[in-house]
Amino acid sequence: MLTQPAPASHAAAPPPSGHRLDMDGIRVRYGQSIAVENVTLSVEPGEILALLGPSGCGKTTLLRTVAGFIRPEAGQVLVDGAPVQHLPPGRRGVGIVFQSYALFPHMTAAENVAYGLEARRRPRAEIQRRVEAALAAVRMEAYAQRRPAALSGGQQQRVALARALAIEPAILLLDEPFAALDRALRLDLQMEIKRIQRRFGVTTVLVTHDQDEAMSMADRMAVMRSGRVEQVAAPATVYDAPASPFVAGFVGTSNRLHGRVEARQGAEYRIRLDVGASILLPGARGFAVGERVLVCARPEHLVLCDAAMETPESWPARLRLSLPIGPALVHDVEAGATEMKLHAARQGAPPPPGPVRVALLPTARPALFPAGDEA
Numbered sequence: 001m002l003t004q005p006a007p008a009s010h011a012a013a014p015p016p017s018g019h020r021l022d023m024d025g026i027r028v029r030y031g032q033s034i035a036v037e038n039v040t041l042s043v044e045p046g047e048i049l050a051l052l053g054p055s056g057c058g059k060t061t062l063l064r065t066v067a068g069f070i071r072p073e074a075g076q077v078l079v080d081g082a083p084v085q086h087l088p089p090g091r092r093g094v095g096i097v098f099q100s101y102a103l104f105p106h107m108t109a110a111e112n113v114a115y116g117l118e119a120r121r122r123p124r125a126e127i128q129r130r131v132e133a134a135l136a137a138v139r140m141e142a143y144a145q146r147r148p149a150a151l152s153g154g155q156q157q158r159v160a161l162a163r164a165l166a167i168e169p170a171i172l173l174l175d176e177p178f179a180a181l182d183r184a185l186r187l188d189l190q191m192e193i194k195r196i197q198r199r200f201g202v203t204t205v206l207v208t209h210d211q212d213e214a215m216s217m218a219d220r221m222a223v224m225r226s227g228r229v230e231q232v233a234a235p236a237t238v239y240d241a242p243a244s245p246f247v248a249g250f251v252g253t254s255n256r257l258h259g260r261v262e263a264r265q266g267a268e269y270r271i272r273l274d275v276g277a278s279i280l281l282p283g284a285r286g287f288a289v290g291e292r293v294l295v296c297a298r299p300e301h302l303v304l305c306d307a308a309m310e311t312p313e314s315w316p317a318r319l320r321l322s323l324p325i326g327p328a329l330v331h332d333v334e335a336g337a338t339e340m341k342l343h344a345a346r347q348g349a350p351p352p353p354g355p356v357r358v359a360l361l362p363t364a365r366p367a368l369f370p371a372g373d374e375a
């Protein structure tokens with residue numbers, strides 16, 4: 001793989017040579033507690049799938065199960081359709097990069113990268129060629145003879161990536177590989193990994209609790225909660241059409257507005273919001289008239305209006321604060337006990353705090369859930 005990269009002009013599209021990974025009905029238990037419950041996920045050849053979720057939701061456990069460090073109580077892991085359950089980690093064709101660099105401190109960068117190949121007893125000339133190619137892929141060839149202590153965090157993580165790639169893995173597993181890096185370095189390495197992953201078309205699973213990282217790196221993301229997958233879809237779909245209030249709140253900011261269905265109008269529902277407005281929304285599933293519902297509106301779905309512009313579709317609120325963040329203005333608003341965040345383009349001076357009205361933009365399509373889905 002490393003010796004035959006795709007031409008640079010094709011770098012954006014993964015070559016079709018990658019391998020397919022399936023997790024089929026995986027359940028993992030630690031003593032009495034279940035850490036992963038009935039997870040079925042497929043990763044297509046050359047795809048990056050991000051496992052995203054809060055601390056303790058089972059991301060690392062699932063990744064370690066794929067790697068072969070954990071034996072699941074039920075379910076199986078398949079590479080290209082073949083179960084790998086019986087194989088130890090070293091024979092599953094997986095390359096792993098951990099959060100902590102996990103380089104051997106007494107070895108040079110080149111020796112670290114060579115380690116996995118030597119363990120596989122590859123011929124000396126092949127080892128040398130693959131080590132050089134792997135270090136070049138992560139742009140670390142000039143540091144081949146340095147020990148980890150003489151490398152920065154980002155450089156150590158590049159060497160760790162080279163080590164994982166050198167064995168030409170069928171599957172690349174990345175466990176929070178950027179967590180120990182500062183923001184600028186993290187962005188650098190994220191782009192680097194994406195570039196290398198695209199170039200070699202290696203099927204990748206990335207564990208992260210950082211939604212921005214998952215959004216920017218992944219082709220699809222699986223949002224996990226308490227050992228289960230709540231949604232698996234492309235990042236834009238997860239953002240625009242979250243499968244649950246939890247997903248809406250975990251990926252992006254979600255303003256929660258409670259209300260009741262007043263009437264059905266064709267494919268839309270008229271909803272009386274508790275904050276004191278009546279809005280019309282399409283619903284992906286059926287709701288009964290009178291049913292309590294939850295509207296999860298993104299900050300860019302809502303707009304600030306003049307307090308004097310009273311309309312049935314807008315509701316009274318109080319602007320507490322407006323913060324300029326880059327090209328945007330973030331308004332912090334309260335309507336009774338309901339707090340909201342609104343995004344607007346920054347134009348001129350921010351409005352002063354005080355009474356305002358808030359309305360849903362006519363083009364906005366916030367997610368609508370039965371109130372019982374909120375947890």
Ligand code: ATP
Binds near residue numbers: 034035055056061
């Ligand atoms: P984080 O983002 O904090 O790393 P995670 O989503 O990767 O979290 P896991 O590390 O997979 O979560 O842990 C899932 C659950 O299993 C947690 O409740 C955790 O406390 C528990 N757990 C993890 N490892 C063990 C272990 N070796 N023994 C017992 N329980 C464990």
